[in-house]
Amino acid sequence: MxxxxxxxxxxxxxxxxxxxxxxxxxxxxxxxxxxxxxxxxxxxxxxxxxxxxxxxxxxxxxxxxxxxxxxxxxxxxxxFAYMPQQDLLFPWRTVLDNTTLGLEVAGMSRRAARERARPLFAEFGLDGFESAHPYELSGGMRQRAALLRTVVQDRAVLxxxxxxxxxxSLTRTDMQTWLDGVRGRFGxxxxxxxxxxxxxxxxxxxxxxxxxxxxxxxxxxxxxxxxxxxxxxITSAEFAAIEEELLTVLRDRSR
Known part of the structure; x- marks a missing residue:
């Protein structure tokens, strides 16, 4: 507690x-x-x-x-806004309309949902891709679109x-750095x-x-x-010490 x-x-x-x-x-x-x-x-x-x-x-x-x-x-x-491992973007909807899906399911009009989602596209590195379809996006861009769809619902906890x-591996590292930055700005x-x-x-x-x-x-x-x-x-001694502490706890199955 x-x-x-x-x-x-x-x-x-x-x-x-x-x-x-x-x-x-x-x-x-x-x-x-x-x-x-x-x-x-x-x-x-x-x-x-x-x-x-x-x-x-x-x-x-x-x-x-x-x-x-x-x-x-x-x-x-x-x-709660829940983002699963797979992006689950609908291939027949544009990127903008994929990001508004949760809002529309909750009862918001498509027009109002688009007005809420559109201003976030630049922050999420998707500016100019509003009318694109998921197959036109890279893996990292698809995940950013999925996260935008999650956060635009304005729920208490992600x-x-x-x-x-x-x-x-490279895209994952880029996405981790991006997520750390954008999470800090939005709180x-x-x-x-x-x-x-x-x-x-x-x-x-x-x-x-x-x-x-x-x-x-x-x-x-x-x-x-x-x-x-x-x-x-990740190359610092402080980072390595925390990583080692977590590994030690995971390895100890007697707890």
């Missing part, structure tokens, strides 16, 4: 989830402060995706709560599920799932390490590194 006086945007309070014969979440508890970027890492199959589904309101926990700004949001999708996992509250420890350290203010299934929080590691983050930071 957060300390008294600690401002909290998102609080996961003792989340538990059991499928028939398969316990997955075993009392997961941590918080995310307003404007904070927190990454979740853990061994393969530990329950990270289940945790995200519970947070996003796609599944209900067997017990425990999801709180947003102190209000119970368990089972509710409204406070949930990013391995958003750069399908990209090549988003972000929760990221990633299997990439280096990505977690590079992007995060704090990293939450989950243990094997049934999973619970093993450690929370603060990333006290300057922002904006530069790719040269």
């Amino acid at each position: 957060p300390e008294p006086g600690h401002e909290t945007k998102l609080l996961l309070d003792d989340l538990r989830k059991v499928y028939p014969g398969l316990p997955v979440l075993d009392g997961v508890t941590f918080d995310v402060a307003p404007g904070e970027f927190v990454s979740v890492i853990g061994p393969s199959g530990c329950g990270k995706s289940t945790l995200f589904n519970v947070i996003a309101g796609l599944e209900r926990p067997d017990s425990g709560r999801v709180l947003v700004d102190g209000d119970d949001a368990t089972g509710h999708v409204e406070p 949930l990013l599920d391995e958003p750069f996992g399908a990209l090549d 988003w509250t972000v929760l990221l799932i990633t299997h990439d420890i280096r990505e977690a350290v590079f992007l995060s203010d704090r990293v939450v390490v989950l243990g094997p299934r049934p999973t619970r929080v093993q450690r929370e590691v603060t990333v006290d590194l300057p922002r904006p983050r530069d790719i040269g930071l």
